[in-house]
Amino acid sequence: MARLKYLLFLVLLSCGAFASESTELNSRGVAYYNQGRYREAIIAFEQARALAPDNQVVQRNLANVYQAEAGELAKRADFDSAIKLLGKAVAINPGEASPLIQLGHCYLRLEMIPEAIHHLERAIQAAPYDVQAHELLGEAYYRDNDLANARVQWSWVLEQQPHRKDLKKRFDKAEREEVVEVGFRPVRSFHFQISSTPEIAGHMLQNLLAILEQAYAEIGRNVGGVYPPGPIQVIVYNAESFAEATQVRQNVGALYDGKIRIPLVDAAGLLTQNDELKQTLYHEYTHVVVRYIAHNNVAWWMNEGLAETFSRPLAGSRLQTLQKAVENGELFAYASMEDSLLKTLDSEGLWLAYTQSHATLLYLWKRFGQLKLIELLDALATGTKTEQALVRVYNRNYDVLYAEVAMFIRNGC
Numbered sequence: 115m116a117r118l119k120y121l122l123f124l125v126l127l128s129c130g131a132f133a134s135e136s137t138e139l140n141s142r143g144v145a146y147y148n149q150g151r152y153r154e155a156i157i158a159f160e161q162a163r164a165l166a167p168d169n170q171v172v173q174r175n176l177a178n179v180y181q182a183e184a185g186e187l188a189k190r191a192d193f194d195s196a197i198k199l200l201g202k203a204v205a206i207n208p209g210e211a212s213p214l215i216q217l218g219h220c221y222l223r224l225e226m227i228p229e230a231i232h233h234l235e236r237a238i239q240a241a242p243y244d245v246q247a248h249e250l251l252g253e254a255y256y257r258d259n260d261l262a263n264a265r266v267q268w269s270w271v272l273e274q275q276p277h278r279k280d281l282k283k284r285f286d287k288a289e290r291e292e293v294v295e296v297g298f299r300p301v302r303s304f305h306f307q308i309s310s311t312p313e314i315a316g317h318m319l320q321n322l323l324a325i326l327e328q329a330y331a332e333i334g335r336n337v338g339g340v341y342p343p344g345p346i347q348v349i350v351y352n353a354e355s356f357a358e359a360t361q362v363r364q365n366v367g368a369l370y371d372g373k374i375r376i377p378l379v380d381a382a383g384l385l386t387q388n389d390e391l392k393q394t395l396y397h398e399y400t401h402v403v404v405r406y407i408a409h410n411n412v413a414w415w416m417n418e419g420l421a422e423t424f425s426r427p428l429a430g431s432r433l434q435t436l437q438k439a440v441e442n443g444e445l446f447a448y449a450s451m452e453d454s455l456l457k458t459l460d461s462e463g464l465w466l467a468y469t470q471s472h473a474t475l476l477y478l479w480k481r482f483g484q485l486k487l488i489e490l491l492d493a494l495a496t497g498t499k500t501e502q503a504l505v506r507v508y509n510r511n512y513d514v515l516y517a518e519v520a521m522f523i524r525n526g527c
Contacts, residue, residue: 136166143175152183177206181213184220191408191495193220211241218250222257225342225406230254245271249281256284257372259309259347261292294359295349305330307345311352314378318385319350322378325392329399333424338488342406346399347373353381365461368394370401396425408495415451416500418468419475428476428527432469436523445470445520448512452500474515477522482508 143158159176166172180203184196197220203213214237221230234251241247252267268285272278301308301316303323310319326348334341351359356377360369368376376394378386386394400421404412422428428436439445446467455467479487486507493503501512510518 136162136169136172139165140169140172140175143179147175147179147182152179152186155179156183173206177203177210177213180206181216184213184216188216188220188223189497191492191497193224196220209240211237211244211247214240215244215247215250218247218254222250222254223409225257225346227254227258227343231258245274256288257347259307259349259373261288261295264288265292290361291349291359294351294355298349302345303327305341305344305346306348308348308350310350311355311379313352314350318378321388322348322350322391322395325395326374326399329396333396333400333403336424336484337403337407337491338484340403340407342402346402349373349375351375351377352379353377363456365464366456368398370398370405372405374398374402393426397421400424404491407491411494411497412491413448413452413500414454415446415448415467415471416475416494419471419473422468422472423475423479428469428472432472433523433527435466436469436473436527439466439470440520440523445516448474448516449501470519473523473527474519476527477519478508 139158139162143155143162146152146155146158156176156179159172159179162172163169163176180199184199184203187193187196187199197217200213200217200220204210204217207213214233218230218234218237221227221233231251231254234247234254237244237247238251248267249271252264252271255261255267256264265285265288268281268288272282272285275281295309298309298311301310301319301323304327306323306326308319308323326346330341349359356375357364360366360371360375362369368374374395376386376398378391380386398421401417404417404420436445444466451467451471455464459467478490490503490507493506494500498506504510504512504515508515
């Protein structure tokens with residue numbers, strides 16, 4: 115009996131020692147957390163939890179620091195690592211909305227739409243009045259081409275925050291598209307989901323899907339094996355419904371705004387010829403890949419230049435236009451082309467801007483190759499400014515690039 119009491123005393127003593135050490139590790143983790151040293155805080159909290167697995171304070175602290183470090187990883191575009199940490203945070207407290215919202219945001223950034231919807235719906239179950247969760251869920255539904263449910267979510271947000279003008283524009287856009295696209299029929303391939311105006315024949319849609327699948331493979335290889343998860347949404351219109359849904363200028367032949375939108379039948383009722391269709395789809399699909407890699411951090415001229423480079427040759431009248439512009443000193447400064455020029459230039463100026471962007475990316479591609487381009491996109495993905503990324507990757511600022519591209523054009527590209 116005396117021996118049993120002694121053993122019990124040792125157990126209690128050991129438990130007290132574990133509790134004391136756990137408290138010390140927790141305090142150390144809090145200090146690291148307050149200093150922004152999240153990785154060190156994670157180690158301290160994980161050690162504290164191993165010693166006191168039922169301590170709710172330690173669990174809560176660990177979940178918080180998982181979320182904090184995930185936020186830092188997301189800023190560096192390391193969404194895969196962020197998702198792993200957020201999964202651990204959710205496992206600690208499955209009923210907490212905050213890590214679920216972060217997960218939904220990360221999955222949206224990776225274009226993993228079903229996963230985003232799943233976690234954001236869970237977040238709203240946990241926090242029915244969380245405005246961010248409803249807004250993100252609306253975005254996820256919209257990207258899934260579920261326009262009705264997207265509008266339901268955004269409508270609720272606008273009731274809570276009626277001053278949100280940008281969101282009101284998104285809501286109105288979705289409403290307009292829903293009216294135009296009522297009756298559109300779905301067709302699907304492995305990576306793409308088409309919603310098409312009914313008069314387009316089935317064999318034309320199958321041809322379109324075949325071109326897109328080819329683009330998926332080829333452009334993915336061009337950027338080092340990047341293949342966005344499907345289904346990628348493609349909306350096929352006639353000329354009239356395209357204009358009504360998008361409300362863009364008449365000379366815009368197609369666009370990508372999170373979905374590829376293309377009019378397959380012109381105002382005269384004629385189908386787009388196959389060569390032109392292939393160039394257009396390759397162009398727009400390049401935008402899909404660029405957005406997947408670097409979200410909205412890519413300058414307009416670079417985004418369009420990549421899309422042109424991967425979709426068509428630079429020759430004939432395009433090259434002649436550029437050479438004339440070089441001789442007349444009419445090329446655009448790159449800083450002036452960082453934001454979209456679709457609404458600021460006339461048709462002639464826009465044509466030159468596109469063609470100059472094409473020549474610039476063709477120059478970088480031909481001279482420095484694929485690996486440097488991948489490095490450039492990765493730098494932009496982390497939020498690095500365009501000229502700063504050019505200096506880091508190519509050792510060229512805008513002025514040097516301008517001079518070299520002008521010479522490249524003079525020499526016939």
